[in-house]
Amino acid sequence: MGRTDEAIEPRHVADVVLRDGSTMRLRPPLSEDEADILSFFRDLSDRSLTQRFHGHPTVDERLVLPVLDPDWNERGALIGMHGSRVVALAGYVRLRDPRIADVAFAVADEFQRRGIATRLLEQLALAAASAGIEEFVADVMTSNSAMLRVFADAGFEATRTSAAGETEVRLRLAPTETFQISADERDHRAVAASLRPFFAPATVAVVGASTRRGTIGGELFRNVLRGDFAGAAFPVNRTAEPVAGVQAYTTVADIPVAIDLAIICVPGPAVFAAADEALEAGVRSICVISAGFAEVGAEGRERQAQLLALVRAHGARLLGPNCLGIAVARPRLNATFGPRALPPGNVGVSSQSGALGLALLERAGARGIGLSSFVSIGNKADVSSNDLLEYWEDDPDTEVVVLYLESFGNPRKFARVAQRVARTKPIIAMKAGRTASGARAASSHTAALAGSEAAVDALFHQAGVLRVETLGELLDATALLAGQPLPRGRNVAVLTNAGGLGILCADACEAAGLELAPLAAETEEALRPLLPVEASVANPIDMLGSATAETYERALPVVLADPGIDAMIALFVPPVVAGAEEVAAAIARAVETVAACDKPVLASVISADGTPASLARSSVTPFSYPESAARALGRVAQRA
């Protein structure tokens, strides 16, 4: 993952996710680490020690001193920490030819085969390259196949020379595309594994689950129960009083089963102790709902840094703090404190603002949008939308991704990952803080620093991310992508019973970059007998106010069959002859009967009673207004 948070960490400190999804902090070894590093060497097995030193050295301070306090020019070194224990060490020493450095690794026996050496190599290579070193050389015992594989798979251009049981490996540090792809693949597998307990926990502890209604912890725990969670949930509170009929515990450690995910709802200052207790009890996925961290100023930032360091020391991952929680459709987990259940579906939502998440959940149902998962990332001290993209990429339940962003942690990483994911799953993004007022408000909200707007636009464009500007557009575009195939092109047919609506829609289509292509001659021929002579079979197709439900049902498949048409927008306003409900039902039926309709069909049926129920239930996407349908289709067609 290679995430470095410059805001709170010194240079050369990196938090990495390992192959099994656990995390590890890598940092330079300092003088005060001498004893711990000595212990690390002493604890190595004979085999590991031989592989490191190509013999049996005396293990004393002479082995340790050369790696302490690296200057990064002549010497670079990193140790991997598990809590306060050193479990890995790697370093380089520059040779007489200053373009080359010698490099060597050691990993505690019980921590081997988790990808730690690979992560150390990546980080050391970055540091060496910035010191002007062009090549790493390593002498590896030919029998040490694990280490040889590390060098082979890292993605650097490598050469090997073997002689007398030793293999000399030379790595060109200039980053190659192969290196980037290899690093991304490692990241991807590791991050997805690290997030699994958030998305598919068998056991959840809610720390701070109060017996009182109206409290965040109390409501969140009840939401878990109300959602009919497929796993087991355990309330944790000071008194161990049962909550909503479920036995409670005073600490996570008291719970008789292992806990996959701990949701922490205690007040900000009490979060560290609660997290520590859960981590000590073996929990590796922590979600902190509580506020009072980086969003409230210097003291909060310090509190957040301490919490993150604690989580790292345990190789765990942290969602939040200052968030609404997480809800996932498949295990029926609603670990949020909002008032709405998650409508199940195929959309993965990441929201940097809890409120936006709440708003989206309030409106999703009415808009016919279902969610595979909803993740409120809050201050995103650790888990970011980049990580969620990595998870959703492989998640079979997620077909569309929605991101609400107030800031970017790592824009280059975002661009790489989003571009890859967007190839198979459309990504819709809304970025707030696009004006000065909005950016000012954002900075006091989730401690976010907004980037330049032009840069954000370029970033989204390059990555193939569909950017929307407003909450209404977000819902419209999501409803369309969640329910319909992508259009193959920009040619849209507009079918209406009212000329005025057709004009509005034509205007909005053109403004949205769509084209009202002429229909094929055969299509016009096939339409004419269905319509009065005064009707216009040009596009927009004005069937006139006399059009009935049957007219729609017969005309719609004819137009959809036109090979020059990539998508259709059907419009209706009730005149004297037909009612909104019956026409809506006819439109829905017509689309069902088009065998394997692979073109998106949008409809705006304008009625005092709102969207007719038959449309809301159908495979047609309903819109309040002709223009909002055109705008949503225009956005989506950017991917055509």
Place this chain on the structure above:
Amino acid sequence: MGRTDEAIEPRHVADVVLRDGSTMRLRPPLSEDEADILSFFRDLSDRSLTQRFHGHPTVDERLVLPVLDPDWNERGALIGMHGSRVVALAGYVRLRDPRIADVAFAVADEFQRRGIATRLLEQLALAAASAGIEEFVADVMTSNSAMLRVFADAGFEATRTSAAGETEVRLRLAPTETFQISADERDHRAVAASLRPFFAPATVAVVGASTRRGTIGGELFRNVLRGDFAGAAFPVNRTAEPVAGVQAYTTVADIPVAIDLAIICVPGPAVFAAADEALEAGVRSICVISAGFAEVGAEGRERQAQLLALVRAHGARLLGPNCLGIAVARPRLNATFGPRALPPGNVGVSSQSGALGLALLERAGARGIGLSSFVSIGNKADVSSNDLLEYWEDDPDTEVVVLYLESFGNPRKFARVAQRVARTKPIIAMKAGRTASGARAASSHTAALAGSEAAVDALFHQAGVLRVETLGELLDATALLAGQPLPRGRNVAVLTNAGGLGILCADACEAAGLELAPLAAETEEALRPLLPVEASVANPIDMLGSATAETYERALPVVLADPGIDAMIALFVPPVVAGAEEVAAAIARAVETVAACDKPVLASVISADGTPASLARSSVTPFSYPESAARALGRVAQRA
């Protein structure tokens, strides 16, 4: 009114509205009019003849020949027609000094005092000025005070010299501002009078009212009854079978009372005969619902020209053809064939598209918008939105005007009238056909030729008309203007329980040209005790998720009292502690308690159940999304 329709009428033909609201066609006298003009002179009273000729001439062809077939250079002349009868004559003759022409008038005795001479003078002056004539001179008998008043009030710079019972009047034809204002005032009074029977008829005939349900005439007549019309409505159809329980007649002439307004719903080719019959029966306001006129090509254009000429010949006015009808709140008249009743209120709506009108009526109720009157102008052969603006200017029931336009008949006239009306009543306009696709669709719809977009924007801007782009924005801006005072400036306060919503709204406010001004120090002081310490009292004011209905009720008046704030947007998304209904009710109550609140308050309460009922009933304007509230306020603040 001075409307000349170049498309169907030769030069120097003008239809004018007279002081009493009747209309008259002015045209040049041709050779074949000789006998009719002779009759006109013969029928003049002695007094009128003397005033015209300053003596008693022999009335024969020698009086008539000089005015026939004017060349407009040496001689100009116009006659006023009432049906096929000549009822007025005026002409000029160029003098030896070519900058000057002599001018004289005669009006049939029973047509005097209706402003005909003034209209003739206006039209002659236009023609003379384009021939390079700079001054009119007229010798008027000093006893002819009516004629002297015509010259004095026309608005031209005038000088008088009196001697021996005669007054020489000289008019400078260069149009002065006074001339324009005088002409506009005459237009205004005349047009308003001519439209009164449409808006306040005591009796309405529905020609083509069928006994059958589902027909346009049948539904329209039933709508009149269902609307509880305050006057009397009479169905007219071929069989005279009663319609919906009301006695029917075979012709308008058979109806035992005088009819103020005839609504014609018969098929296009039968319209002329039906209109003729109604006009002969004395009806002076005709609304033609039927299609099949200029919107269907050359034959239809000819049919429309004939219909208009017929209406003119009777001095009547024509609404439509190809329209949805008219509905007016005060007499509870719903003479449309749409399925919705008119929600009564203060908004006057003119729609060039019936469908847009239907769509607006479908959504108005839910949006809390009430209408004073709804006029579908269709092909606007005669009555245009310019005329309606003149009527609504004085209509005490209309406080906001909404125009849906597909084309401009007379843009200069629109600019002058709209600018005057917009000073007291906000005008919201949507102009369709702004893109090539839309314009193409519009031309086959209501026979409209769309103008250049930049010109339209400039026109609206100059006239102080608020332009909206979409149907949703039209409803939003109308709801705001119909229910709230205008903001005095662009400074808006945003009050929210959710930071993310505040950011979205701040972005949208800035994009809409509004400013989130800092609050006064006293306002911040007064807010702090109401909110948790972590809340932000900067603008947007983030009261945090713990804010209750009471918090809103207490904070809202404090912010509204800030003298630097011109408007407020209150946002809410239900968190754990408060429900949408109770917060909405609190916001509504808070605004009621601010005595004489003269600042607009907008609210977006995001709830799965839609807009809370208490908000919809209150003086707060509700919006679906924070961004739509910001956009509507931004539009309206253009008038601040």
